[in-house]
Amino acid sequence: MVCLAVALCLPPFYLDAFWLRIGLFAMAAAIGAVGLALLTGTAGQLSLGHAFFLATGAYGYTWLAGEPGPGLPPALAALLAVLLAGAAGGLFSPVAGRVKGIYLGIATLALVFLGHHVLLTADSVTGGFNGRSVPPFTLGGFTFGAGDPELTVLGVPFGAEERLWFLGLALFAFTWFTARGLLRGRPGRALAALRDSETAAAVMGVDVARHRSAAFVVSSMYAGLAGVLLALSFRRVVPDYFSLVLSVDYLAMIVIGGLGSVAGATAGAVFVTALPLLMTRYADQLPLVAAPGSADGSVGPTEAARYLYGAAIVLVLLYAPDGLHGLARRARDRIRRRRPRAPATDPALSPPQPAATARSKEHTP
Amino acid sequence: MTVFLDNVLGGIALGAVYALVALGFVVIFKASGVLNFAHGSLLLFGGYLTAVLHDDLGFAGALALAVLTTAALAGALDRFLLQRGGQDAHSAHVQTIVTIGIDIVLLTDLSRRIGGDLLSLGDPWGDAVTDLGPVTVADSRLAAIVVSAVVIGGVFALFRFTSWGLSLRAAAEDLEAASLMGVRLGRVRAGAWCLAGALAALAAVFLAAFPAPGLERSTGLIALNAFPAAILGGLASPTGALAGSLLIGLTEALVVGYQSELHVLGEGFGDVAPYAVMLLVLLVRPTGLFGAKGAARV
Numbered sequence: 001m002v003c004l005a006v007a008l009c010l011p012p013f014y015l016d017a018f019w020l021r022i023g024l025f026a027m028a029a030a031i032g033a034v035g036l037a038l039l040t041g042t043a044g045q046l047s048l049g050h051a052f053f054l055a056t057g058a059y060g061y062t063w064l065a066g067e068p069g070p071g072l073p074p075a076l077a078a079l080l081a082v083l084l085a086g087a088a089g090g091l092f093s094p095v096a097g098r099v100k101g102i103y104l105g106i107a108t109l110a111l112v113f114l115g116h117h118v119l120l121t122a123d124s125v126t127g128g129f130n131g132r133s134v135p136p137f138t139l140g141g142f143t144f145g146a147g148d149p150e151l152t153v154l155g156v157p158f159g160a161e162e163r164l165w166f167l168g169l170a171l172f173a174f175t176w177f178t179a180r181g182l183l184r185g186r187p188g189r190a191l192a193a194l195r196d197s198e199t200a201a202a203v204m205g206v207d208v209a210r211h212r213s214a215a216f217v218v219s220s221m222y223a224g225l226a227g228v229l230l231a232l233s234f235r236r237v238v239p240d241y242f243s244l245v246l247s248v249d250y251l252a253m254i255v256i257g258g259l260g261s262v263a264g265a266t267a268g269a270v271f272v273t274a275l276p277l278l279m280t281r282y283a284d285q286l287p288l289v290a291a292p293g294s295a296d297g298s299v300g301p302t303e304a305a306r307y308l309y310g311a312a313i314v315l316v317l318l319y320a321p322d323g324l325h326g327l328a329r330r331a332r333d334r335i336r337r338r339r340p341r342a343p344a345t346d347p348a349l350s351p352p353q354p355a356a357t358a359r360s361k362e363h364t365p
Numbered sequence: 366m367t368v369f370l371d372n373v374l375g376g377i378a379l380g381a382v383y384a385l386v387a388l389g390f391v392v393i394f395k396a397s398g399v400l401n402f403a404h405g406s407l408l409l410f411g412g413y414l415t416a417v418l419h420d421d422l423g424f425a426g427a428l429a430l431a432v433l434t435t436a437a438l439a440g441a442l443d444r445f446l447l448q449r450g451g452q453d454a455h456s457a458h459v460q461t462i463v464t465i466g467i468d469i470v471l472l473t474d475l476s477r478r479i480g481g482d483l484l485s486l487g488d489p490w491g492d493a494v495t496d497l498g499p500v501t502v503a504d505s506r507l508a509a510i511v512v513s514a515v516v517i518g519g520v521f522a523l524f525r526f527t528s529w530g531l532s533l534r535a536a537a538e539d540l541e542a543a544s545l546m547g548v549r550l551g552r553v554r555a556g557a558w559c560l561a562g563a564l565a566a567l568a569a570v571f572l573a574a575f576p577a578p579g580l581e582r583s584t585g586l587i588a589l590n591a592f593p594a595a596i597l598g599g600l601a602s603p604t605g606a607l608a609g610s611l612l613i614g615l616t617e618a619l620v621v622g623y624q625s626e627l628h629v630l631g632e633g634f635g636d637v638a639p640y641a642v643m644l645l646v647l648l649v650r651p652t653g654l655f656g657a658k659g660a661a662r663v
Contacts, residue, residue, distance in 0.1 A: 046458075095644065095648060099651040100652075102394070107644060110640035113637045116637075244589070311470060318450065
């Protein structure tokens, strides 16, 4: 664990801004994906509205900290933006508490379209089609942006990306530990019980409507936090980014990662975020791909990236329906099963391993 | 009054086209429990084929070939990709995401081919109009209403009177029992996907016909408006899809028609009005207008 934490602190000293930006987007996506994993994976409520809550966080921060707007201190604005996203989730709870499954998925789809409409129309707050630039984050006089104060650590000049990396890392660590705590404690079990059988959970004393709404609120708050970090990394927010495509990307993240686990959601987020960016950058070195802007009918790097992204989703899910998390678990089981074979004298005496073969309970979305 | 009638007729025509798409969603959902996100790109695929082929084969021939090819593509996607995942509830969820992947690949390829062009489908109606009393209607809209009514009637008859329809209804009711009774689930499923693909290709013609400028790469996105239509009526109910589609079509046409009076809601509210209506309906009836409330078993 400590080794991992140290390893995650190293990249700003060795990698250039391109890689750091990928890392930042991946961390922001991971925070949002953990929130969605909580909602869709654990509580079993399908949501296609994640982009709306991301937008609430991003625009909330931009408006609260910027001009025109109240111009609050950025740290306070970020906190309020997260609460605002939570409140938006709470306002949706009359629907979230009643509507289930695919119906909830499409109902939340409505949020994305209505939200997009509001972002385009409410010019004075959101800047309309062209969006707004995001004020940099400051904490106690230290700016997470370029310059002011100039900072050089171990001979490496610390620009915006390097500083934001550590902010992102801190926020991600916060998300990781709080989400795991939630999932392993009482609320997580109540939500899992709710997912597996609503009636049984209600009989056991789980307040169904309250837990469903609470899951929605908490998930929206994580999305809001992710939105703030995304806004800071983009430095400009535009309505078209927060479209249905973004929601679908988040859903793809948690399914590719494996439903209902924090580590899986993180892995899925890194996969989905980094793949298109890497593809776009290195696609010209792949065969059959033309340089951007060449003749019609040839495959450009952006398109090649989309092809591979789509194909990757299909292939991962065909060959690993439990996602990357399931794949990792299977690999671990296989190693574990192989190891006792060397010293074991009689296979009949070794303890049975039901966990290795038993498939986990099916998730009903 | 004339304006109102105009809008209502436009709404019904739009609703009829949405019904073709929404029925596709419902048939696929009934047969496989999958929400097909690739439906928009299947629709675009059908429209693109018609547009490319109509110079050589004439409109009717091109449309027939496009409908058949799209049906075959949809069936093959289900048979060779989705059905590998199995039939239970968890895998239906995974397969829904697989359709997202399929959609990304198909849509990327079609957008690359279509580029920024506006393709004409060569439909016989052109920009001709007919006078019906006080209102003037585009022929393509009348054709949309008539063709949709005939096709949807045919699909309902298929559900009601053929053995495939019976198998589909049985499978939707209880997968295990149906398979024990000798229903070949794989074939029934693939058949449902073929039907949905054919309906989507047909809908593409009317979505690209006269009042619209032609087939463009964003035409597939219009199919998304059939999502609220299908949900509104209850996702497992074909009748509901029909009612929902008409409601959504009318809402959209009326909101667009009276936009100047409704400008408080912002420009372009017509595009999102279907979703607002859907949210209101779901608040009152969480499983749609015609959806049955399932009995809970512990």
